[in-house]
Amino acid sequence: MWAGNDQYQFFESILFETLGHTIEVTEARFVSGGSINTAARIFTPEGTFFVKFNHAEKEDMFEKEARGLALLRKTNAIHIPLVHGYGKNGGKAYLIQEFVENGGQRPDFWRIFGHALAALHSHTRPDFGLDFDNYIGSLEQVNTFVENGIDFFIENRLRAQAGLALYNNLIDHELYNRLERFYPLLKNLLPNERPALLHGDLWSGNFLVNEQGRVALADPAPYYGLREAEIAFTHLFGGFDDEFYDNYEEAFPLEPHFEARIPIYNLYPLLVHVNLFGKSYLPPVERLVKRYVGV
Secondary structure (H helix, E strand, O other): OOOOHHHHHHHHHHHHHHHHHOOOOOOEEEEOOOOOOEEEEEOOOOEEEEEEEEOOOOOOOOHHHHHOOOOHHHHOEEEEEEEEEHHHHHHHHHHHHHHOOHHHHOHHHHHHHHHHHHHHHOOOOOOOOOOEEEOOOEEEEEEOOEOOOOHHHHHHHHHHHHHHHHHHOOHHHHHHHHHHHHHHHHHHHHOOOOOEEEEOOOOOOHEEOOOOOOOOEEEOEEEEEHHHHEEEEEEEEOOOOHHHHHHHHHOOOOOOOOHHHHHHOOOOOOOOHHHHOOHHHHHHHHHHHHHOOOO
């Protein structure tokens, strides 16, 4: 960790680069930045800022994140923290955003959250994908446009992650080939709805409670995809109240028997976690494939 003066010089330097004038940093508190970045809450006479930074191993990561945040913010469906700027300074890449003050959940927090996510998902376009690739965690996420949502899910999500896991010896050829036998079944297992704008990495660690006691979303990996994949991911690690699901359904009903499809959609985040964190995430992948294609 830096000496105190070096920290403050870095923060003041990037604030100057971003905002175009000198701002004194009066205090800096390091906060959780996930497994990839370091993050800090920066206090200044002009307000409080949230800064994320890393060693610029992937120089376009924060540019892509800023573009994704801007895309989601433009919908006005849900609070997305404002991006002040991003760049590179002293060998570190950085992103500067508004700091979301926690106001404590309002009694209607989950109801509003469910309706807000449904409103986000109502934004659509002709094809599945996005006009730029981005990242989920530190992994590249390919968003090449595909006309059919199930084909997009197979090619740009499942097959891409399975191929990476095979290349890195995290899965063997046997499991890879069983996954290949599983993909053709999906056209009869998943509904092919219209493209929906997704946050793309929606788990309990990526939503905040803002000053008004309502939801704000952070760390997106957005694209236009199958909305059921987003709802399924919220089930993977928990942390979402039943009232959230009830009110989402009220605003934008899911196709019948969604619960049976949750493990299928969650193959994607599970394979992402295999590639990021190792083989401990493989058992549910193996169980699902065994269920549909056998050993």
